[in-house]
Amino acid sequence: MNQIILASHGKLATGMKATLEFFGAQNIIILEQTVQETGFEAKAEAVLQQHAEQNCIVFTDLYGGSVNQIFFKNLQHYAFHLITGMNLAMILECAFTEADLTGPQLKEIVENACRQTCYMNDLLTCCEEDDD
Numbered sequence: 001m002n003q004i005i006l007a008s009h010g011k012l013a014t015g016m017k018a019t020l021e022f023f024g025a026q027n028i029i030i031l032e033q034t035v036q037e038t039g040f041e042a043k044a045e046a047v048l049q050q051h052a053e054q055n056c057i058v059f060t061d062l063y064g065g066s067v068n069q070i071f072f073k074n075l076q077h078y079a080f081h082l083i084t085g086m087n088l089a090m091i092l093e094c095a096f097t098e099a100d101l102t103g104p105q106l107k108e109i110v111e112n113a114c115r116q117t118c119y120m121n122d123l124l125t126c127c128e129e130d131d132d
Contacts, residue, residue, distance in 0.1 A: 003054040004095050005047060006086060007031040007071060008061040016059075019088060025095035033067050041070050048078040055100035059086035081106050087113045 004020075006013035006028060013030035020028055029047060033040040048056065056078075060068040063084045071082050083090070083106065090113035094101060101109075 001054070002094055002097060002101055003027065003029065003051050003056045004091065005029045005031065005051075005056055005058040005080075006091070007033075007044065007058060007067050008086070009033050009065065009067055012061050012086075016086060016088065016091065020091060020095055023092060025092065028095070031067075040067070044070050045074060045077075048074055048080060052078060056080035057094050057101065057106065058082050059091055060084045061086055083110060087117075089113050089116055 004025070004027070006016050007030070008016075009032070011032060011034075013032050017028045017030050029051075031040065031043055031047060048058075058071050058080055060071055060082070061084070062068060065084075068082075068084045074080075075082060081101070081103065090109045093109050093112075094106070097105075
């Protein structure tokens with residue numbers, strides 16, 4: 001079973017977790033770095049250590065952001081998957097996959113999520129041209 005960990009700045013992870021739970025996902029762990037809260041790095045390490053025997057997939061919000069950097073540094077000490085640029089579609093797919101996901105499978109999920117990102121105005125223009 002995959003253990004999903006959402007890590008973000010502010011309350012983004014809380015919102016993502018609430019939305020995932022709306023769709024029926026369970027056992028989502030969140031870590032949030034806020035201005036008021038200290039010790040994020042220690043909390044991240046504690047969560048990774050606590051779930052070291054599980055297939056953990058950590059989603060962070062920003063490539064190169066401090067949250068992502070902390071988890072990236074921990075890749076040297078813990079075995080887990082790290083994906084940055086968290087996206088609801090890819091987290092949902094991971095949350096509802098019962099078998100442990102592998103690196104190649106996660107790469108495919110990320111690629112699929114990238115293909116789902118679209119500037120929709122172009123589709124409107126395309127559709128209008130097809131109507132002519």
